[in-house]
Amino acid sequence: MAEKRVNKVVLAYSGGLDTSIILKWLQTTYGCEVVTFTADLGQGEELEPARKKAELLGIKPENIFIEDLRDEFVRDYVFPMFRANAQYEGLYLLGTSIARPLIAKKQIEIAEKVGADAVAHGATGKGNDQVRFELAYYALKPDVTVIAPWREWDLRSREQLIAFAEQNQIPIAKDKRGEAPFSVDANLLHASSEGKVLEDPSVEVPDYVYSRTDGPESAPDTPTVITITFEKGDPVAIDGKKLGPADLLAKLNELGKVNGIGRLDLVENRFVGMKSRGMYETPGGTILHLAHRGIESITLDRGAAHLKDELMPKYAELIYNGFWFSPEREMLQALIDKSQEFVTGDVTLKLYKGGVHLIGRTSPYSLYDQDLVTFEEGAVAYDHRDAAGFIKLNALRLRTLAQRKKKLGL
Amino acid sequence: MAEKRVNKVVLAYSGGLDTSIILKWLQTTYGCEVVTFTADLGQGEELEPARKKAELLGIKPENIFIEDLRDEFVRDYVFPMFRANAQYEGLYLLGTSIARPLIAKKQIEIAEKVGADAVAHGATGKGNDQVRFELAYYALKPDVTVIAPWREWDLRSREQLIAFAEQNQIPIAKDKRGEAPFSVDANLLHASSEGKVLEDPSVEVPDYVYSRTDGPESAPDTPTVITITFEKGDPVAIDGKKLGPADLLAKLNELGKVNGIGRLDLVENRFVGMKSRGMYETPGGTILHLAHRGIESITLDRGAAHLKDELMPKYAELIYNGFWFSPEREMLQALIDKSQEFVTGDVTLKLYKGGVHLIGRTSPYSLYDQDLVTFEEGAVAYDHRDAAGFIKLNALRLRTLAQRKKKLGL
Amino acid sequence: MAEKRVNKVVLAYSGGLDTSIILKWLQTTYGCEVVTFTADLGQGEELEPARKKAELLGIKPENIFIEDLRDEFVRDYVFPMFRANAQYEGLYLLGTSIARPLIAKKQIEIAEKVGADAVAHGATGKGNDQVRFELAYYALKPDVTVIAPWREWDLRSREQLIAFAEQNQIPIAKDKRGEAPFSVDANLLHASSEGKVLEDPSVEVPDYVYSRTDGPESAPDTPTVITITFEKGDPVAIDGKKLGPADLLAKLNELGKVNGIGRLDLVENRFVGMKSRGMYETPGGTILHLAHRGIESITLDRGAAHLKDELMPKYAELIYNGFWFSPEREMLQALIDKSQEFVTGDVTLKLYKGGVHLIGRTSPYSLYDQDLVTFEEGAVAYDHRDAAGFIKLNALRLRTLAQRKKKLGL
């Protein structure tokens, strides 16, 4: 059944039933040594059970890798992306997309360390994640063999999976026997849900699907007001308290959750060609996004801001499609980062029943600063008579066009 | 004082104190016949008092033009712009910008009709509106003389303006003697406020500035659920009830107002080169914007949607800067309109305390339709094995890059 | 061997050895009825031999379709593309890319007419053409079965192909027994060559590869001067003589050929992910491209021209990648076509030893026309004092930035 010969494979392993089945399937199908990699990206699950589970399934201790990536994730992936104000299709904050490259990078690093020739992931054959994982694998290790069990195996139904698990002594939690009413992906930036009960885009998302946010209607009747401090485009403190990347995002998540912030019901266009409906919860990210726009509004020049806005859709699309490790994403990042030198200051926001409302911003580098408009010795930089000339020359080509029309009697 | 000789001028006349002063100033400075044009764009003021006022100031009845432009405004300006999902600097729905071209167009039409050689407006010399008015004037009548009193006259303070008014027997309402704490522009799409009390961007907008929206906190505790029906990209009905353009937008405004929707506190970059802080209230527009994105999400192909998203910032900038009547705006409009043929269907939204939440969408032309994914005789269009090839070829160039790096020992 | 069951297949058939082998292979592998389609796109070969060959291989007369598409090709594909000044990767005039959608469209039309359920083409598995053919097939007939023999069969070498031909009584011309030193694609717009002797990008293209152009060095010592007349963006006459689309392009090809014009040695990036080196000869197209830019230079407004320039790379990429029948290409075409209304007039060019030199242009709709710059009664539209204000306001944001730097001591 195995198309390629493989000696050692590094599997992105959550410790859950599905990746445990994959683990076994890799052993039985490829007859290869399996190395597991379990990462904490803030999905909200403990990691040690994954170690136990892996050991139980026969993985040697030296082949079990567990790592807390929360700070790296937020600092090197989430924050750079938020510098760009990235939103896919105008609304989606890319919470799933941005986590994949980091997991893939770590798998490849481990593969290099343990001398593995293959990597494997648990993403299905219809989604975007398989693309994101595999583009990253190939970009970092061009000769790697990629195993995507969901595209390869013959297990066609939940029953077959469960049967395979039973045959292979994989413990099955009671609630995992049946098919889940929807599937979830989570990390420190967001939780996404899709499938089954969410498939009909005309039907409202049921309440029980939400896990990261309280409903706007059950949020407190009193607004919460917070101030986020930015340095060079990245948030560094909340209400004056300095926080590391992961802690800061966790704090924003907490604030967002309580206030019912960050729910998004979206029909989006997958890279693989079809539309899908998903529900996203990005409580902290939703606050951060608006706050970053706010601090940029007083510290970024118009030329810089508009250039960023024009390129944002392309940048977001690259991340969504899995091209984090591509020259064009890195080029755009260089452009974006260049703009953030003075994006420093405070933004004050009101959080209230699902809404984030920007109510104030200050910066030592503000370009709005009244003093700036006045130059040297009281000479005012803006003379309203200049506007006449400005308009006249901007209008010149339009007048020429109009004159042509007139001449033609149009 | 008058730089140019003028025979007859068409003034954009609101009937208020400022444009009444301009009216008199035009008469005394240019010694020319003044024609007034007063338009109803849904700003919420009656027009007949403007007629009385103009007559009182000596304007001949045949020189007084009053027109209800609400439907034309919404149908030919607001809706085409919303087809583009236009937002300036990521957030502003362009409520002021979009009204100027229509007023200018009507002034020019009247100028042609009455044989006027000049037009005048009441916009100041520091803002965007002067540009928007004048670019439109020139684009429609290249030989027109433009008079911008605020850039020309010597009236340097509120006191001088009041004195001029008194000298010229212009009635002054009591509350107009002092300087207003902020200035307002309003039409059916929005109200904007700026200046004075709003100038410090670190200070929250005071409650009394809002005129079009209730505060989220005073909105009802129960959400309002509505369904908007679209045809070819434009909204045509609310909760199944067909409405004309102006009535539909008015209805959305009402729904938005009550639910505290559409407030925006923004520092933006003006075309004339400085930053300014404004507060916008766009209750109906805020709902419409999300609804339009929602109906597009199931009816628009990815290629079309992404192209629109990439071009949106440029389109919004053109409107903001006053280039409505420019070839490039018209070219972009042709592109956008081409995409809207099947943007038809229903979007259901929940309005709640300042938030608009999309909860469902359906369309007879949905591209999401499950049946579409299956083609002829049970042959399935999507084979997950195809994904392997798709990824492999997308990865090929990245692998080649990685191979180069490896070869170089990088 | 055949993966899918097929009743009747429409094959893009040139009459040459390779597509004859495909014809037989389809019959033997799929056991299906084969319908041949042979098109004249100006490749410079007669079509009747293809009919004879098809009959010889057992195709029923009613299953042989032969069509002269030259005018349709130039009018509906080449000219629209030239309105956009399209060049892939800055240099390539897309001669091969633009022909594929038309051939595919005709195959699908025939398939609908004869009730075929499949189509087949002779493009290899490593190139762009397979993508272009198949994207067009699917876009026009979503349920069609696509057969790409070069990706499916076991014929792995020239020897095997020849053996297959011999087994199947396919006549083999003497010079076709060995492998060709390079492969050629040709139509009225261009000839392209690639493979074998061209594979090393450091080695100059050998002289014998060129078929459509004389070498610059053997071109006449006296320049040829011609005038091309455009109407709404399309060429309609040469030296005052009206010509239909195909005849006009043929005439330009003749003029270009003699003068050594239109050779391009290029390393390009294929859609399927690798680089390839090709040699293109586009004699008439090279002249036409510069001429079109020339007529646009006096008839197109700056806003329109710059918007076109910014979107051109995307438009060219879409055509190169095979997305002619996509909403985004059609949207861009709507934008482009909107701009061409007044792109009418004459362009004079000097052709000389490989070079095209624009030496003059006139238009009844010229925006350059001196008279246009002067408006009404001697009032000059351009007052150089306006420039001061224009510059001042354009500089305002840069001054503000500089002031910030100064304040910070940077």
Next chain:
Amino acid sequence: MAEKRVNKVVLAYSGGLDTSIILKWLQTTYGCEVVTFTADLGQGEELEPARKKAELLGIKPENIFIEDLRDEFVRDYVFPMFRANAQYEGLYLLGTSIARPLIAKKQIEIAEKVGADAVAHGATGKGNDQVRFELAYYALKPDVTVIAPWREWDLRSREQLIAFAEQNQIPIAKDKRGEAPFSVDANLLHASSEGKVLEDPSVEVPDYVYSRTDGPESAPDTPTVITITFEKGDPVAIDGKKLGPADLLAKLNELGKVNGIGRLDLVENRFVGMKSRGMYETPGGTILHLAHRGIESITLDRGAAHLKDELMPKYAELIYNGFWFSPEREMLQALIDKSQEFVTGDVTLKLYKGGVHLIGRTSPYSLYDQDLVTFEEGAVAYDHRDAAGFIKLNALRLRTLAQRKKKLGL
């Protein structure tokens, strides 16, 4: 007459009649100290006569600044721009535009050094150069006073200028008494000519206008073949001989001149709003442009190359419009420079009678390298079966669209 009070002004001084008149006019009008700055940017004139002339006109020796900027010009302005493959309106290599920021920068540096409060230039009020100079001045010294004599003085004709010169004892060369038949700007990158005899865009540029290039027809009958070596996107050697930036460009100019390369007759759109017709001679730049594209073609990844192509028009427009010292140009430069790390290697070109023909390219970092396409143990990276999946998923959305059409009976 002087609107502003000025103590000391730094004048961009060529030593010619016009800037000598300006020098005197500044002294008499502003009663200020004049500091002259004369730069060698490769315009082909000696600088010492300018010193003599300035002394003659009463400038103190310590107020005379003369500098050879050729290497700085080419290294820090021309080469970075060529990394972008910048062409304004598809054709113009921006030879004049790119020189202005450097001159302005030096004037400001001198102003800071000598404590001057003003700068002056000799550009007219209708052109782009005034904008380029002044935007750079303001961007570097926001409080500077800018004097643009051509916009300010009353000298309305050649006669008045000559009369002013005579009154002020400015020596007048015989051939400068009448009006020149065209005006010229020159530097190491190019010479541009415009005005008078060039104003009618339908009339061919007369032979005597050309100064930097021989005519293609008088070029040698034998081609010249050269090889240019690039390192990180910049040319560093010709035919294996290392050359500094200015020497290298000078050498290319020489090669281009003899072979009739680099003439461009163009109608372009000025930033100030009107069209103008100019003639450009850019012999070395024309060669360099194609050579750079050539080396990029084998060393740059597709994603990087296409992103550069899409952004090029905007980048070129920024330089043309005078925004060299703007955040958006610097951001784009960061993006471009990021891409050039491996743009290293040799390009071979044939120069022949006005044409530049790329005939070969090699690079130690080539992405075309055959070996790269094969990975590990003979496993080929490209499997043509992958193409099927690649096409299928790319087609999926088009098939869905087609299915919708079919369902609707369209």
